Amino acid sequence: MLVRMSRWQIFMGLLVAIGFASFFYGVSNRTQQGTFGLSLSSGEHIGSQAVVTAVDPNSPAARAGIRSGDRVRFRSSFRNRVIFYATVPGDRITITDRNRTTTLTAAVLHSSTPQAFIAVVELARITFLVMAALIAWRRPDDKAARALAVLLVCFGIGITFDVGILPWVWTRFALLMFMQTLFLSGAVAALVFASRFPAVSQKGFRASIDRGAAALAIIGVVLAAASAALLFALPIESDRERALLELPFLAFYIGVIVATLFCLLDGYRSSSGTQRLRARWALGSIAFGVSGILIFLIAAMTGHNGEAAQYFVLTTFVIPFGLAYAIFRHRMLDITFVINRAVVYTAVSIVIVGLFIFFEWLLGLVVEQNSRESITLQLLAALALGLSTRFIHARVDRFVDNLFFRERHAAEAAVRRFSREASLITTEHDLVTKTVDVAVKNMHLRGAAFYALRSGAFAPLYSTIADSAAVGENDYAILEMRTWHTPVEPSMRGSMLRGDAAFPMMVRGSLAGFLLCAEKETHETLAPDERDALSELAISSGVALDSLRVRELEFELRDLSRDASLPHPIRAKLTRLLPHPSS
Numbered sequence: 001m002l003v004r005m006s007r008w009q010i011f012m013g014l015l016v017a018i019g020f021a022s023f024f025y026g027v028s029n030r031t032q033q034g035t036f037g038l039s040l041s042s043g044e045h046i047g048s049q050a051v052v053t054a055v056d057p058n059s060p061a062a063r064a065g066i067r068s069g070d071r072v073r074f075r076s077s078f079r080n081r082v083i084f085y086a087t088v089p090g091d092r093i094t095i096t097d098r099n100r101t102t103t104l105t106a107a108v109l110h111s112s113t114p115q116a117f118i119a120v121v122e123l124a125r126i127t128f129l130v131m132a133a134l135i136a137w138r139r140p141d142d143k144a145a146r147a148l149a150v151l152l153v154c155f156g157i158g159i160t161f162d163v164g165i166l167p168w169v170w171t172r173f174a175l176l177m178f179m180q181t182l183f184l185s186g187a188v189a190a191l192v193f194a195s196r197f198p199a200v201s202q203k204g205f206r207a208s209i210d211r212g213a214a215a216l217a218i219i220g221v222v223l224a225a226a227s228a229a230l231l232f233a234l235p236i237e238s239d240r241e242r243a244l245l246e247l248p249f250l251a252f253y254i255g256v257i258v259a260t261l262f263c264l265l266d267g268y269r270s271s272s273g274t275q276r277l278r279a280r281w282a283l284g285s286i287a288f289g290v291s292g293i294l295i296f297l298i299a300a301m302t303g304h305n306g307e308a309a310q311y312f313v314l315t316t317f318v319i320p321f322g323l324a325y326a327i328f329r330h331r332m333l334d335i336t337f338v339i340n341r342a343v344v345y346t347a348v349s350i351v352i353v354g355l356f357i358f359f360e361w362l363l364g365l366v367v368e369q370n371s372r373e374s375i376t377l378q379l380l381a382a383l384a385l386g387l388s389t390r391f392i393h394a395r396v397d398r399f400v401d402n403l404f405f406r407e408r409h410a411a412e413a414a415v416r417r418f419s420r421e422a423s424l425i426t427t428e429h430d431l432v433t434k435t436v437d438v439a440v441k442n443m444h445l446r447g448a449a450f451y452a453l454r455s456g457a458f459a460p461l462y463s464t465i466a467d468s469a470a471v472g473e474n475d476y477a478i479l480e481m482r483t484w485h486t487p488v489e490p491s492m493r494g495s496m497l498r499g500d501a502a503f504p505m506m507v508r509g510s511l512a513g514f515l516l517c518a519e520k521e522t523h524e525t526l527a528p529d530e531r532d533a534l535s536e537l538a539i540s541s542g543v544a545l546d547s548l549r550v551r552e553l554e555f556e557l558r559d560l561s562r563d564a565s566l567p568h569p570i571r572a573k574l575t576r577l578l579p580h581p582s583s
Contacts, residue, residue, distance in 0.1 A: 151189040
């Protein structure tokens with residue numbers, strides 16, 4: 001079955017593909033970064049003269065006799081500035097040192113960075129890209145989700161991106177400008193997400209930010225591109241000149257980050273219930289993640305952007321892991337079902353591919369390569385694994401489902417079973433109390449309430465939620481349930497109801513009541529299948545309550561039809577309206 005994708009999803013897919021391509025290229029060419037082996041006093045954007053502050057042992061500069069403290073001259077050009085910022089092995093540059101001219105050829109840089117640290121960086125990068133792809137796939141129409149996906153993909157591409165992917169100077173410069181605008185776009189996307197999530201508190205400053213998001217993005221991209229272009233095009237002689245050129249861009253970047261934190265804090269303070277918990281995780285993850293970037297930018301503005309300051313940017317890695325936990329555990333965005341299946345299929349596919357590689361390696365030890373027997377056995381192995389893939393996927397999926405979700409499935413089954421039994425309950429008190437108890441016990445809720453329509457208002461017939469009060473028919477949550485007949489989250493609708501989810505009881509097309517559920521004891525959000533079970537429970541209980549009332553009305557009318565004081569025509573009409581006792 002073909003899946004239609006929007007243009008935005010296709011665009012996001014291309015960005016994610018670029019991120020994965022750069023990741024695999026970086027992993028396979030980790031030693032392709034080059035170095036001349038000397039550090040200069042004027043920083044990365046070099047002017048016509050500079051003082052050598054350090055020389056790496058066994059580097060091209062050390063072999064050429066350059067020492068720390070030497071004054072070097074070189075031709076100030078666009079090419080040299082780009083090469084010194086993004087060096088590729090084989091790059092050549094001519095330096096005049098102590099009245100002699102030396103040509104240095106960049107060598108491969110052997111990084112001393114621990115492999116464990118590199119693994120963490122790459123894991124964070126993959127997490128950025130995977131989360132961006134899943135959110136773009138599952139929530140293409142959610143404005144907050146779209147902004148979050150853009151944030152994740154921009155940072156996922158930018159981390160450890162190799163600007164030396166192409167050898168030409170102009171392409172490196174283009175990639176450097178692309179990286180500058182990419183990180184700025186990610187910061188603006190974070191601000192847009194903060195202004196849109198949660199939607200219930202989108203007002204005032206947050207609403208203004210949302211309306212001006214496009215203008216902010218354009219201003220930021222222009223500043224980022226102009227800053228990068230000027231830094232490489234102009235012959236900068238000192239760090240002070242460089243700081244002045246970067247000042248507008250850095251100030252804008254810092255302003256975006258501060259506004260993002262303010263919006264997240266405002267959203268957290270304005271929300272309640274489950275939405276407050278989600279907002280807390282969004283605030284904590286993004287706030288801690290951008291804190292290092294904020295420190296680095298302030299250091300750059302004050303001229304202290306040394307090597308140590310760059311390590312603060314590593315706090316960014318908290319963003320994908322924190323948001324992934326919030327999405328999976330607290331369902332900040334509803335993609336859990338796909339995640340479960342995606343994890344199973346991905347893991348099984350990796351195992352199958354690994355088995356084939358292992359079998360091919362083992363085959364090479366016992367059978368001569370390129371022989372007819374070797375090719376035949378490889379084809380048979382590939383065919384066997386291919387035919388068994390679907391069977392293995394199904395068995396593993398069932399095993400994972402039973403292992404991790406058995407208890408939840410049992411609870412849902414208990415709720416659905418009671419939904420079928422509700423119509424057999426003969427008293428209103430038993431119906432409403434048992435409905436609330438079944439919901440609270442099986443869904444591990446902090447409380448629930450059974451609301452019914454009484455005298456133009458919805459009042460709780462039985463409740464274990466504190467401060468459960470009657471609400472009018474014009475309450476925001478009531479209006480939505482009356483109009484759309486779907487469950488609502490009262491905290492997102494500005495309702496007077498004190499609960500996290502309300503499930504309507506529709507009887508003959510009208511809202512007869514609803515089941516109000518408080519948050520879960522674990523602070524998790526109700527899963528889609530749990531919400532379906534509670535919706536079924538609410539509908540069945542509402543119909544059962546209506547049946548009890550009809551039955552009670554029939555009894556009263558039957559007694560009235562037997563009243564000899566009533567005129568005979570009225571008694572005869574009541575008798576015709578009432579069902580036969582045996583029916």
